[in-house]
Amino acid sequence: DETPGGTDIRQLDDDTVARIAAGEVVERPASAVKELVENSLDADAESVDVAVEAGGTELVRVADDGRGMSEADLRAAVRQHTTSKIESLEDLESGVATLGFRGEALHTIGSVSRTTIRSRPRADSRDSGTGSGGEADVGTELVYEGGEVVSVEPTGCPEGTVVEVEDLFYNTPARRKFLKTTATEFAHVNRVVTRYALANPDVAVSLSHDGREVFATTGQGDLQAAVLAVYGREVASSMIPVDVDEQLPPGPLESVTGVVSHPETNRSSREYLATYVNGRAVTADAIREGIMGAYGTQLGGDRYPFAVLFHEVPGDAVDVNVHPRKREVRFDDDDAVRRQVDAAVESALLEHGLLRSRAPRG
Numbered sequence: 467d468e469t470p471g472g473t474d475i476r477q478l479d480d481d482t483v484a485r486i487a488a489g490e491v492v493e494r495p496a497s498a499v500k501e502l503v504e505n506s507l508d509a510d511a512e513s514v515d516v517a518v519e520a521g522g523t524e525l526v527r528v529a530d531d532g533r534g535m536s537e538a539d540l541r542a543a544v545r546q547h548t549t550s551k552i553e554s555l556e557d558l559e560s561g562v563a564t565l566g567f568r569g570e571a572l573h574t575i576g577s578v579s580r581t582t583i584r585s586r587p588r589a590d591s592r593d594s595g596t597g598s599g600g601e602a603d604v605g606t607e608l609v610y611e612g613g614e615v616v617s618v619e620p621t622g623c624p625e626g627t628v629v630e631v632e633d634l635f636y637n638t639p640a641r642r643k644f645l646k647t648t649a650t651e652f653a654h655v656n657r658v659v660t661r662y663a664l665a666n667p668d669v670a671v672s673l674s675h676d677g678r679e680v681f682a683t684t685g686q687g688d689l690q691a692a693v694l695a696v697y698g699r700e701v702a703s704s705m706i707p708v709d710v711d712e713q714l715p716p717g718p719l720e721s722v723t724g725v726v727s728h729p730e731t732n733r734s735s736r737e738y739l740a741t742y743v744n745g746r747a748v749t750a751d752a753i754r755e756g757i758m759g760a761y762g763t764q765l766g767g768d769r770y771p772f773a774v775l776f777h778e779v780p781g782d783a784v785d786v787n788v789h790p791r792k793r794e795v796r797f798d799d800d801d802a803v804r805r806q807v808d809a810a811v812e813s814a815l816l817e818h819g820l821l822r823s824r825a826p827r828g
């Protein structure tokens with residue numbers, strides 16, 4: 467009713483606020499996979515195994531052999547805005563080395579799913595010595611459902627961390643309805659895991675879907691080895707190295723390194739352009755246009771090469787504090803970035819005799 471002084475504006479309860487916020491961080495199973503894989507990499511894992519069922523809608527499991535968490539760590543980790551990675555905004559401004567820093571992923575994922583975390587601290591991160599099978603040999607299992615800690619119990623488990631996310635969005639039906647087919651959701655998951663596998667050839671990364679292995683890198687190799695494991699022999703054998711720093715035209719990029727494919731190895735999707743800025747998987751129009759410019763007319767219309775390209779820029783030329791869902795970055799000077807990427811990729815293609823000569827552009 468409209469009594470004077472009355473208002474229709476009300477305070478949302480905490481649960482509603484949490485679920486709305488969750489929808490902004492975790493959009494689909496692939497977003498949970500991204501957050502969990504980043505946590506594993508931040509924990510210095512040497513292996514990260516991702517298994518999903520039904521495109522990740524029924525189960526996402528990420529297992530690592532990283533630093534692990536004690537019981538106290540685990541209890542803290544699922545609370546909102548808890549992180550071991552930064553202490554203040556100043557840390558963020560001086561540049562963060564870790565992939566995560568917001569301290570919201572575990573809390574958020576757990577508020578829209580049934581999440582089980584089993585973790586045991588790595589031996590080298592504990593006091594060693596007793597060897598008598600004490601507390602240190604036991605891990606902790608924490609069950610977290612719809613934002614509530616359901617149970618915390620000791621459990622036998624290997625060193626490292628396993629996070630299982632079941633029934634994502636079970637308590638947010640509108641969000642659940644928005645999910646696409648299993649095939650589409652799995653394609654998003656595959657793309658995310660592929661990007662981290664390619665950027666971390668020294669970590670053994672595996673992906674399986676409904677019990678079938680999709681790929682597994684060895685963790686012992688270089689970028690070429692990771693490309694072979696992920697994309698197969700035909701693609702891997704057509705890749706040529708890009709490695710340019712001092713010769714770049716003027717612009718914000720300090721170096722462009724990685725591999726790009728022979729023009730004849732191409733696809734009708736941009737999905738195989740894996741591009742990174744300061745180690746983070748991102749997309750940027752300027753980078754994509756630079757790559758495409760280098761190939762010029764060598765590619766038919768709507769065809770894209772394979773590329774795994776790493777771009778280094780000074781910390782202050784790009785903002786990492788973008789929304790977690792956004793992978794799109796922009797540079798102050800997009801034109802210069804486009805010219806730099808074009809030049810780097812072109813020089814690699816020319817060096818391998820893979821470009822017909824073309825008129826110099828102005």
Ligand code: ADP
Pocket residue numbers: 501505506509530532533534535543544548549550551566567568569570571572573626627
């Ligand atoms: P953030 O990554 O931004 O710090 P998260 O909610 O993703 O926030 O994780 C909270 C904290 O839990 C991390 O800072 C880290 O200390 C701990 N943590 C999460 N996942 C792992 C893992 N796989 N191994 C070890 N510690 C982890």
Ligand code: MG
Pocket residue numbers: 501504505566567569571572
């Ligand atoms: Mg995180």
